Amino acid sequence: MSAGGRVLGGAHGRLLPVSIPFSFFAAAVIFHIAAWACLLLAADEIPNFQGGLGLPLATLHLITLGVLTMTAFGAAFQLLPVATREAMPAPFLMRLVFILLALGTLGLTHGMASFQVLPLAIGGSAAMLAMLLGGILLSVNLLRNAGMPVVLTFARLAVICLFGVAGLGSLLALRYAGIAIAESQMLAAIHMIVGGFGFMGMLVFGFSYVLVPMFGLSNMPSAAEGLLAAFVSAGAILVAIASIIAGSGNLVILAGLAGMIATLLYLRGMMQAMGSRMKRRMGVSFVLVRVAWAMLPLCILAGVAAQFDLLGDRSGTFFGFLLFFGWLLTFLVGVLQRIMPFLASMHAAQAGRQPPLVTEMSSQGTMTIHAICHLAAVALIAMGILLDSGWTVRAGAIIGLAGALAFAWFSWQVVSRMMRRKASGSTETDTTGAAPREFSHG
DSSP states (O other): OOHHHHHHTTGGGGOOOTHHHHHHHHHHHHHHHHHHHHHHHTTTTSTTOOSSSSHHHHHHHIIIIIIIIHHHHHHHHHHHHHHHOOOOSOHHHHHHHHHHHHHHHHHHHHHHHHTOHHHHHHHHHHHHHHHHHHHHHHHHHHHTOOSSHHHHHHHHHHHHHHHHHHHHHHHHHHHHTTOOSSOHHHHHHHHHHIIIIIIIHHHHHHHHHHHHHHHHTOOOOOHHHHHHHHHHHHHHHHHHHHHHHHTOHHHHHHHHHHHHHHHHHHHHHHHHHHHTOSOOOOTTHHHHHHHHHHHHHHHHHHHHHHHTTTTGGGHHHHHHHIIIIIIIIHHHHHHHHHHHHHHHHHHTOOTTSOOOOGGGGSOHHHHHHHHHHHHHHHHHHHHHHHHTOHHHHHHHHHHHHHHHHHHHHHHHHHHHHHHHHHHHSOSSOOOSOOOOGGGTOO
């Protein structure tokens, strides 16, 4: 049996209520649209953004909290029990994480965009509580299991970074309230590294070792190389933080080298999985995943270049855009194009029957439109930042917004087909533990 089959074995019995993961995904879809709309409104400010309150900062947090973190929790709450074979505790606590994160993101980004400290402080506090509670729930699940060491090592490192992100975010919010504990640019830089490469990056790396073999029906990558990638990644983040605090160019280069080694180990594992896959056609979603893989080393190089201003005053903005829009967002929307139909197929299963085909739950055409728009938008905005062209950024934002609307339509198609399938037959759930047919054979 392939690794994908082993991962899926008995997964149906560990499904959460459908409202939990899909609430997180639905909110991410809405915030995704809002982020591109805000980026369009802030197009002239984007190329020379250096931090501070305003629409660019709100746009960034609509992506980081509203899309990336929302997706991360929705996926982790559902997929981690599959990896650990341990059920998540207390569904109402996961719903509380969703409510706090959704309301917190709204309040925080509204305060940032409108230069109002009170909604920023309230929203930031709610988002921080959501991340702390979510981190605790994931930690409880992780502490129960010692299997799948690569996935669990990355997940544990991600949870540690999540607590760090929440703490650093609180310190930054205090600065906006007039309570200065540390220099804001240093805090913001560490916050970006720990959030982007730490929390989100570790989750992307870790769950890749589950998702790629599962969707490709392939063998697991080398566990030894995966663990080495995890420890080298952690070391790279620690050195990067030290370089920011010390202002040392040598440490920046060392962090970049360590990050590149970890990236190459990770990509080598992904290529091993892709090379051994039984499912040959991976679809448009994996076009996005492959582009995201290519963006990761470019992102690390841009981060090193930003510390030496090799791309001029816009080096930091270019690096941040590649990190959050180029690598992380591209990867997550690509993976969501597979996760949502997969979960919809599992939930649409009727008693005594196999789940429907995953391909029956979504539209290839809508996925293709979104992918084309997303990649074109990322390319145009990156070019606009480098050329200091607000018009180029604006054109990219318009295309990105069109792509976000296409992604929302795709998501609605998935949910509506799932609900129709559930309504057309028995309301009982299939307890045979069967996987969706796309993943049950080659």
